[in-house]
Amino acid sequence: xxxxxxxxxxSEDINVDYDGKTIRELGGAVVYSGFVAGNLxxxxxxxxxxxxPMQIEELFAKAGNVKVFPAYSKTNTSIxxxxxxxxxxxxxxxxxxxxxxxxxSDMPDVDTKIVHIAGLMYGDIPEDIIDYFYGKTxxxxxxxxxxxxxxxxxxxxxxxxxxxxxLPKIDFLKTDAMEAEVLTGTADRExxxxxxxxxxxxxxxxxxxxxVLVYREGEIVKKPLKPRNLSGRSGxxxxxxxxxxxxxxxxxxxxxxxxxxxTVSLKMEKPGPFCxxxxxxxDYIAEFYS
Numbered sequence: 001x002x003x004x005x006x007x008x009x010x011s012e013d014i015n016v017d018y019d020g021k022t023i024r025e026l027g028g029a030v031v032y033s034g035f036v037a038g039n040l041x042x043x044x045x046x047x048x049x050x051x052x053p054m055q056i057e058e059l060f061a062k063a064g065n066v067k068v069f070p071a072y073s074k075t076n077t078s079i080x081x082x083x084x085x086x087x088x089x090x091x092x093x094x095x096x097x098x099x100x101x102x103x104x105s106d107m108p109d110v111d112t113k114i115v116h117i118a119g120l121m122y123g124d125i126p127e128d129i130i131d132y133f134y135g136k137t138x139x140x141x142x143x144x145x146x147x148x149x150x151x152x153x154x155x156x157x158x159x160x161x162x163x164x165x166x167l168p169k170i171d172f173l174k175t176d177a178m179e180a181e182v183l184t185g186t187a188d189r190e191x192x193x194x195x196x197x198x199x200x201x202x203x204x205x206x207x208x209x210x211x212v213l214v215y216r217e218g219e220i221v222k223k224p225l226k227p228r229n230l231s232g233r234s235g236x237x238x239x240x241x242x243x244x245x246x247x248x249x250x251x252x253x254x255x256x257x258x259x260x261x262x263t264v265s266l267k268m269e270k271p272g273p274f275c276x277x278x279x280x281x282x283d284y285i286a287e288f289y290s
Contacts, residue, residue, distance in 0.1 A: 001111045002067075003042040004246050006030050007125060008118030008145070009099045010048045010056055012078040015234065018085055025272070026059055028077065029118035029142055032235030033242035035273035036263060038065040040281070042246045045110055049073045049099045063273070071106040073099040077120060079150070081234075095150035099124060104132045113249055114138045114172070116242065119145025127162060130169055140172035140245045142238065147179050157182050168200030172248070174241040177208045189213050190220060203253075205244060207237045212261050214244065214253055221253045223261035226288045227268035239274055240264040262289055 008030035015023045030048050038044045044066045048056045053070035060066045078096040102125045115133045117140065119125040125145055133139055147157045159182055160166070167173065173196060175183065180192040183199075193204045193215035203216040214221045243263040247256035262285045267274040 002045045004037050004114045004116050005045040005110050005112035006033050006116040006118050007047045009077045010050055014080040016082045018083050029238040032238035032273050033118050034066050035063040036239045037242045037246045038063040040278050050076050069108045093155045112137055114140050117141040121148055121150045134169045138171040141170055142174045143179055147182055170201045172203050172245045173201040174205045176237055180206050207240055212240055214257050221257045223257045225265050227265045229269050232268045232271045239267045
């Protein structure tokens with residue numbers, strides 16, 4: 001049995017730093033999420049959709065404990081990210097190309113404890129994928145792939161029209177601070193978490209550049225982020241969420257949030273997906289969280 005099965009496309013990213021430096025790399029939520037879960041020792045399956053399955057196999061071969069279930073698309077996703085500040089908190093993104101949307105027929109027959117829906121743009125992973133898995137296993141979703149609408153000229157965030165129908169089907173919901181405000185109308189992260197719980201989501205994570213907050217049934221846990229540099233800022237939220245939900249299979253909210261905060265802090269110190277192991281995270285906790 002898999003611990004987590006991650007559905008999401010790999011993106012051919014063009015990242016332009018505030019100083020004009022351009023880096024081309026394969027990214028996307030499925031990459032950052034799959035690498036961290038696998039390298040922390042969990043059994044992982046990924047369902048990336050692209051027109052080059054061999055390239056995707058080679059990419060995930062660098063991660064531990066990850067099995068690839070490739071889905072074919074005539075087109076790939078490509079996103080250009082222009083960062084306007086050194087901390088990479090402000091950016092402009094445009095979609096250069098997109099995959100063909102996932103369909104229920106793309107889903108393999110897998111036995112997994114969690115299905116992690118990790119899309120990048122609205123429409124890439126339709127809500128019927130949630131319906132397909134509902135009642136079969138726990139469902140985790142990064143709401144970025146629902147709220148973020150992208151074109152070749154613009155990106156904007158729009159509330160989830162069907163949130164009251166689908167949030168009750170979600171076991172783990174991840175938003176960042178801005179996305180939480182789009183969904184709830186409040187910039188207060190604690191209030192937003194409670195509102196999302198009232199909407200039906202069972203366990204909520206809200207990430208911020210200073211901390212990670214998790215909420216369930218009135219219980220709030222907060223853990224600070226403590227990176228010594230931000231050279232690996234891309235993929236912060238994906239790394240944090242994936243580390244948290246897989247740890248929650250056998251840890252308390254407090255324990256899982258601590259490990260997730262330390263894991264993403266360590267990841268942010270180096271570009272690319274998380275390539276350390278569990279012992280490196282434990283050492284980081286001992287040094288910076290004790």
